[in-house]
Amino acid sequence: MTYIAKPKLHHPTLLKNKAGYTRRDYDGAISTLCAGCGHDSISATIVQACFELDILPHQVAKLSGIGCSSKAPTYFLGGSHGFNTVHGRMPSVMTGANLANRDLIYLGVSGDGDSASIGFGQFAHVMRRGVNMTYIVMNNGVYGLTKGQFSATADRGSVSKKGVANSDSSIDMVSVAILMGATFVGRSFSGDKQQLVPLIKAAIQHRGAAFLDVISPCVAFNNHPGSTKSYDYVREHNEAVNRVDFIESKAEITTEYAPGALQEVAQHDGSILRLRKLDESYDPSNKGEALARVQQAEAAGEVLTGLLYVEPMPKDLHANLNTVDAPLNTLNAPDLCPGQAALDKLNASLR
């Protein structure tokens, strides 16, 4: 909790993007989360990504459930649409919103409790439906807001602040998302903005269900020795398979790479996703292999990060339902009502 508002002043060299906004224009209210919470870093990363993508704030809808993580949208994109749903119900509200207005950029922000416990069912379905969105789980392995109970993503054997070991098997959100049909799946760490900013940018540009599992230490309840979601643990066990360097349609490659170090993934709209490979053998476009590698890493106690799976030509909910191009909320009576003659004809056919 901070009593003063963040000063309006900014660095004299602060730049404006193509949309005419500075990075500070994407700020929200000052955070009320605990000092040092990983969630705040992720918020700052979302701000940076939106700034770099020249996004118009009023074209973004941020939706969340309940939890410290779900409070986070208040602290970024103050000029965007927001919706705090009840606990675990953000996916269905987001699905509805997306159906009503397909023109907005949808940002789902949730926690491991919100998405892997009470909202686990909703999580599965929003992925299988392929809602065009960026779904970020700020994953700290605990219910932060309710004072640190283990969540379903806590690793078996990891130890709580009070010294109790977790005896349940953990849910791996990345594997679940891939299995359920998400078409862009990545994992990162709140303490690694260099990896996370481009991942979020790529996820926002992906036209389908994009999911990011971002490990985000809870400094209040899960940042002690014995935790597998602490700053120290994640830094020591982070295995990045690749780094998204830039995504621009057909832009020249200006940096020199060793042969085979670069992987290009052609996208739906003709743009190209460029991945700098850190692990020569990892291919994120192969679903089966991706799942296997995620499982192997988990067994080895490593935290595999990077863009883990991507389907270059995704189909989203609207494509599946074959809806009209115009957002449904812009359709009015003449568009929707076929008229008396059509009704008469229909009625006649049923007589």
Next chain:
Amino acid sequence: MKPTDIGNPDYFHKVVDCQWACPAHTPVPEYIRLIAHGRFSDAYMINWKSNVFPGILGRTCDRPCEPACRRTRVEDETMVKGKREPVAICRLKRVAADYKDDDILGRMPKAPAKNGKHIACVGGGPASLTVARDLAVLGYEITIYDQDPKLGGFIRTQIPHFRLPESVIDEEVGYITGIGNVNFVHKRIDSLKAVLAENYDAVFVGSGAPRGRELDVPGRKEAAANIHIGIDWLSSVSFGHISKVGKRVIVLGGGNTAMDCCRTARRLGGEDVKVIVRSGFEEMKASPWEKEDAMHEDIPIINFLVPKEVKHENGKIKGVLFEKVKAEYDAKGRRNLVPTGEPDPFYECDDVLVAIGQENAFPWIEKDAGVEFDKWGMPVVDEKTFGSTHPKVFFGGDAAFGPKNIIWAAAHGHEAAISIHALCSGGAVGLRPAPGVNIVSQKMGIHEWSYDNDISVVSRFKVPHRKKEEALKDIMAEVELGFDPDLAWKEAQRCLNCDVQTVFTDNLCIECDACVDICPMDCITFTANGDEKELRGRLNAPALNATQDLYVSGPLKTHRIMVKDEDVCLHCGLCAERCPTGAWDMRKYYVEMTHAEHACQTR
């Protein structure tokens, strides 16, 4: 880069831009906070200790602190009518003087028992008065000689009373003589040897730069009756020997003497008064606010004209002929004024005031007195000790290095007093005492600080002025009315508390990025180490101002370092508020220059 040594008292002192820039290193933010709290006497005493003349300087200081003020670098032009402005540091000082308690005298020091040493000061200006104050409190006996009837030097004889009422001079000179053992002798000194023969333990020369530069053009002699040397004319006005001037007056020169001459002329009957200067407007020596004040009193400033000839008829002045010039810069960037070849402009006038510079003059110091002079006729003076080539003779103020201003005279006086005290107590004259440093955390609660960390974004407040018609009617009427406590409070809010330092303890940092994310100015970066130049370019925001330090930590767990650009930090404390481990803390860093009293600890 190597980790920053914050144990060096200069490191955080430099971050307090105003205090660092002040020749006497006045603890500015501390007194501004005291003013905001209505503690005017405490604010006055902090000033009195550092700069000796708060009431005088609060009206007249050249204020080198203000251009240095951090606000000029961090204000957002769109919020302050397009102009970034410093805190009104100088005029807030006056508030402390205006609203201090009546019993302030009780807080002034008194002379202890005499220590048997006797010091002579030649000249009774601010430099000598500072020496007198610093030494009288140590038991020295001081004798000040001045050719003028009262103490104060140029402060009294030159600065017009509409800028500085004489009562303020009387009061602040009185605090010094009131210490005890400070004797004033109204006498012109004609021989240094004679003074030395009186066996003083040391002699301080604070005789100023008392000679006005002459105008050397045809017609000068013939029209002498109506051509006056600015500083002589101003002192004559001050003493009441001159009380009127012609209707049309030309003031030659662009420094503060010229500004005082023209404004004085406006009050003595001058209706058409102009300032005519060789240089361009920007290069004029007068401060921007002095030029503004002159122009506000309907005095035009005409630039790039060099006086060529004084025209006269039957011993009566007609006017001045000028040559028009323009500035040209040579390969080395030096400016030359070259004639434009346009016709020579002629301005009619009844009187000319010559304010084209001031010179030192030491006719009273004999060639064989033991004080060496350089080829320009200036004494050879050590820049640190202010000692001359004669072991017992010290210089300070305008007499040391040519005309400067009051705050420099006070700063010189402090240093000379330290040297004299060392000389008289058998210490090494070359050693300087370390400043007093006190560093205290401002943390009160998890997110509560004992200073007001909210940042005001309002523009600088203007000091109310007396109405022009009234001001011009009465040469004794002070033009500036000063801030009232309410305005002073508002202006004080603009101060960023740059002395409340961001202190980083590297072994507490968990690299969670919370400080980086919250910092409104993008001051903080965690990155790989490198050399300074290269680092400056790749921080979260480039650190372009090389005069401001980078604060660098030792290696952290990830082998990166924390780098903070001190340049544009608002001292808002948000980094420390967001830090979960207390690796950042806000600590008030009070640096106080040590004067002659504690000359034992050295730096």
